[in-house]
Amino acid sequence: MSWTPGDGPLRIALLTYSTKARGGVVATLCLAEALARAGHRVDVWTLARGGDGAFFRPVDAGVTVRAVPFPDRAGESVGDRVLRSIEVLGAAFGDHHSAAGGDDATGGYDVIHAQDCISANAVPDCVRTVHHLDAFTTPELVTCHERALRRPFAHVCVSAAVAVELAAGWGIEAHVIPNGVESARFAAAAGPAAAGARARWRGRLGRYVLAVGGIEPRKGTVDLVEAMSLLRDRLPAGEPAPALVVAGGETLFDYRDYRARVLARAAELGVEPVLLGPVDHAELPSLVAAAAVFAFPSVKEGFGLAALEALAAGVPVVASDLPVLREVFAGAVSFADGPAELAAALAASLTAPDPGRRAAGDSLAARHSWDAAAAAHAELYRGLLAQRRPAVSPTGP
Known part of the structure; x- marks a missing residue:
């Protein structure tokens, strides 16, 4: 059977940098649950910092949580912690993604969607949500921030104002999808x-x-x-x-x-x-x-x-x-x-x-509902897949 972007549920990986109750983490979980309610298969990847075993709140059973252990290190600088965060999350995601079939639509993820600077540095070929634009002074963070804007193949902003900043400063056109609220x-x-x-x-x-x-x-x-x-x-x-x-x-x-x-x-x-x-x-x-x-x-x-x-x-x-x-x-x-x-x-x-x-x-x-935000994301994902992955059949192209 030929694969087309409109067939069946999508297999989606959402990635965030923490299990704590920060705004971007809250948004990631709410979006994941709304996508799962719409019938998609969703994994949320996160770094489980400081011995955390789970997110700050329960997550709906329809979402698979993949928490990567990230123990604290005494005396570690912010820059070193950022670099280690990228390395640990990237290694765990890469091992799983390769075992699951990599880029093959029947085994790997259809969409990899990073929700922050760290996760966008950790994974390849991703969509990136730019929640806001920062001005860092720590060298590792400056590099992380810049690369996390340049590398993704598509971008989402949660407001038009941030999309305007992204276009003016980096020449990047983003899709605007507002957050929901509970x-x-x-x-x-x-x-x-x-x-x-x-x-x-x-x-x-x-x-x-x-x-x-x-x-x-x-x-x-x-x-x-x-x-x-x-x-x-x-x-x-x-x-x-x-x-x-x-x-x-x-x-x-x-x-x-x-x-x-x-x-x-x-x-x-x-x-x-x-x-x-x-x-x-x-x-x-x-x-x-x-x-x-x-x-x-x-x-x-x-x-x-x-x-x-x-x-x-x-x-x-x-x-x-x-x-x-x-x-x-x-x-x-x-x-x-x-x-x-x-x-x-x-x-x-x-x-x-x-x-x-x-x-x-x-x-x-x-x-502002999360179900509406999820529907807009799914529409974006299917459009991106249609552009990037042509239909295939068992007998070849």
Whole structure:
């Protein structure tokens, strides 16, 4: 029987660099599960760092997880860790792919789709999702980033703004496929059945402004600390300032120096952030839904999945005024540029939330489904296969 791109389910490998709850990892798992629901055969490859045996959350049984052990090494530099990550993931994937039939459509993968710089360096002949473009200074990361853009034969961006950056800086044309969001999961956390879970967070933390993603330069944490200091004078007389709560933060890269500077500045300003670290997957929606405001002061983003989750939970969002966030969130969030504007927007959201933005946020979250994202990916994969692999028959070409 002749093989054509439209026949049967696709055999897809999605690759990510970590098992931790980072935005790109969350997106990889949600996409994998949606592709599996559509009938495709999906493997997710990842590096299991530091003794991890699984992802940060359970993965649907329809998805095969291939976690490659990646033990920590004391004193290893960021650059060396990046190079070892590429080597270990590439070796494990290469061994499996060769044993399964390599490029033969009946034994290997139809599509190899890398979701980040490390995995795009580790595997050959792949599709690459560029979630956002970074500016690194570590030499190994600079090389990794550049090669991970140049080597793939096709590219996906999760927003048009990043696709424009990719075209302008590298001459690469990308397919734009927005992320989805688990809107029902976060909406349920705002509903009556989850009132107890929200009350537990508020009992522990009081009234709070929430940021997710840890303390790192890309997340604009220092601006948020400055804004929280200014916020105290923008609230009505006698109204206590909310706490600043920061969740998440597991990453491959070393931001200890930045974290130390941010915490030192917070101490100077009398801001005492509550650092939760990674939050259990089952607890995250109620943490988000219990927040008074969700702060998203990033200086660089590719889409803004965490902000979309907050909108799904009915929480007002204050975001940096970036082109990509204007593209995704216009009309649904408050935009601010710099600490003073952040403070003003936070104060407005705390004292007089805009019902129009709430309705726009609900609508926006409802329009972004992972099933729609998976369908768009499958259509792209079939189109690429049609271009790259002609039909064959048992009697030859």
